[in-house]
Amino acid sequence: MAARGGKQSRSGAGLSGRKGADEQEEEEQPLQAVLVADSFNRRFFPVTKDQPRALLPLGNVAMIDYTLEFLTSTGVQETFVFCCWMASEIKEHLLSSKWCRQSSPNTVHIITSEQYRSLGDVLRDVDAKSLLRSDFVLIYGDVVSNIDISSALHAHRHRRKMDKNISVMTMIFKESSPGHKSRCEEDDVIVAMDSKSQRILHYQKTQGLKRLQFPMNIFHNGSDEFEIRHDLLDCHISICSPQVAELFTDNFDYQSRNDFVRGMLVNEEILGNQIHMHVTKDGYGVRVSNLLMYDSVSSDLVRRWVYPLTPEANFIDQKGLSCTYSRHNVYRGSGVSLGHGSQMEENVLIGSDTNIGANCYICNSVIGNNCTIGDNVTLDHAYIWNNVHIASNVMISQSLVCDKAEIKEWVKLNKQCVLAYNVVIGPNMSLPEGTVVSMHHPDEEEEEDDDEFMSDDAAVGHSKDKAKLKGVLTLSSKKRLKSCLQFYC
Numbered sequence: 001m002a003a004r005g006g007k008q009s010r011s012g013a014g015l016s017g018r019k020g021a022d023e024q025e026e027e028e029q030p031l032q033a034v035l036v037a038d039s040f041n042r043r044f045f046p047v048t049k050d051q052p053r054a055l056l057p058l059g060n061v062a063m064i065d066y067t068l069e070f071l072t073s074t075g076v077q078e079t080f081v082f083c084c085w086m087a088s089e090i091k092e093h094l095l096s097s098k099w100c101r102q103s104s105p106n107t108v109h110i111i112t113s114e115q116y117r118s119l120g121d122v123l124r125d126v127d128a129k130s131l132l133r134s135d136f137v138l139i140y141g142d143v144v145s146n147i148d149i150s151s152a153l154h155a156h157r158h159r160r161k162m163d164k165n166i167s168v169m170t171m172i173f174k175e176s177s178p179g180h181k182s183r184c185e186e187d188d189v190i191v192a193m194d195s196k197s198q199r200i201l202h203y204q205k206t207q208g209l210k211r212l213q214f215p216m217n218i219f220h221n222g223s224d225e226f227e228i229r230h231d232l233l234d235c236h237i238s239i240c241s242p243q244v245a246e247l248f249t250d251n252f253d254y255q256s257r258n259d260f261v262r263g264m265l266v267n268e269e270i271l272g273n274q275i276h277m278h279v280t281k282d283g284y285g286v287r288v289s290n291l292l293m294y295d296s297v298s299s300d301l302v303r304r305w306v307y308p309l310t311p312e313a314n315f316i317d318q319k320g321l322s323c324t325y326s327r328h329n330v331y332r333g334s335g336v337s338l339g340h341g342s343q344m345e346e347n348v349l350i351g352s353d354t355n356i357g358a359n360c361y362i363c364n365s366v367i368g369n370n371c372t373i374g375d376n377v378t379l380d381h382a383y384i385w386n387n388v389h390i391a392s393n394v395m396i397s398q399s400l401v402c403d404k405a406e407i408k409e410w411v412k413l414n415k416q417c418v419l420a421y422n423v424v425i426g427p428n429m430s431l432p433e434g435t436v437v438s439m440h441h442p443d444e445e446e447e448e449d450d451d452e453f454m455s456d457d458a459a460v461g462h463s464k465d466k467a468k469l470k471g472v473l474t475l476s477s478k479k480r481l482k483s484c485l486q487f488y489c
Helices: 005-011 021-028 063-074 087-095 119-129 150-162 243-250 257-266 291-302 444-448 450-454 478-485
Strands: 032-036 078-083 107-112 136-140 143-145 167-175 189-194 200-205 226-229 232-240 274-280 285-287 323-326 330-333 348-350 361-363 365-367 378-384 395-401 411-413 429-431 435-438 462-465 472-476
Touching (some): 032 063, 032 119, 063 136, 078 087, 119 243, 119 257, 143 232, 150 167, 150 274, 167 243, 167 257, 200 257, 243 257, 291 395, 361 365
Parallel strands (some): 032 078, 167 274, 330 348, 348 365, 365 378, 411 429
Antiparallel strands (some): 189 226, 323 330, 462 472
16 A cells, blocks of 8 residues: 555645655546535434435425535536445435546545544544645635636645645635625624735634634734634635544544634644635525525526526426426426416426416515426415425415425414425414424424434424324424524525
């Protein structure tokens, strides 16, 4: 087995003597990526009890397909997909997709393990298996982006060449004003940076903080000019050197990327490693980290902010998913039937073979494939997945309905409701705002596991109620509503 020269970087700034042929060899290596198809938290629970987050439909396309399309368009030629929760479903999806065809320019390797509990575990396994030969892109399987990172990749490689490999990571940020809907409150950050070198001096999340503290060393680091910025959206896309996986191996307390960034900044003078950033004004890059962001990204997709990743593009090249595009951002799949007097106002996506009854009103909504919708149904900011049956005289507002759910006549879903898989509700009932209905009971054992898997998420609280339904009804507490089920600020 060939020796891994990168190991020498663990005690300092990296390999200083490898130049010439080695640098040329690194440039010629195919660009690799590590895609983590697990979030290691339960923000989408109980929806993710039946389907992993990476496979949840976003604009009727699985989230992981957007991530792989981004990587492929970026020039990634080899992607390692790491799966833990419901790994067999993710593997089956990928093996039947265009990503695993011989003609794919991006070779996808699927690695599964039930032992992964964090990003740190994944990267330690990457190091143990010696999978990486050069710089790589680190990304989660729920990132939607069309950002061109070629300039960031070039700058990262140039820094490593000129500064003897001391730059171990380049984080991608998008300029975005505070309060913009594409910014998730729990991911808001303050970043202090060297204006000339783009080196990150301080990185801090702001959620729950009433005051900010900056270490004094950032004011005495030798920089002629530095900036403190709060107008940045963290795209959760990182360009990493192979040393990153090694550093996770050497530091078992690193569980997340935030742990890594914090550790590198605190120990920069000792280890000599630096983290840089690349800020773009153009493009789109958002992680679908909770239902608030699910709504935001779905809306942006339908409104074509993620071009060329548009609903009619069928970029996953899957038969039966083509649709037509018309004005006011209305998309209709093949085999769609629309009843007399029904109106699709604007920003509507309807999947293939879906039947809609008479006198329905639909706006700002996404409807999946093979759905049946009765007469006099109103859908406003509704997300209806596949094989859903909705009877007549139903009203759904700012809510999510998962696969194979059934809603009987005269049911009203108020704002921020979630119907999980296979749920049956009605007839003649109104669900209060923030109601979650699931076939899975939120037992005590699962609740005790929350802290292990939710990390920076809010705590989960549940109360129980009875209603005319088939499933378990959970009225979410205010804290859970804020962190998981809130669709709008």
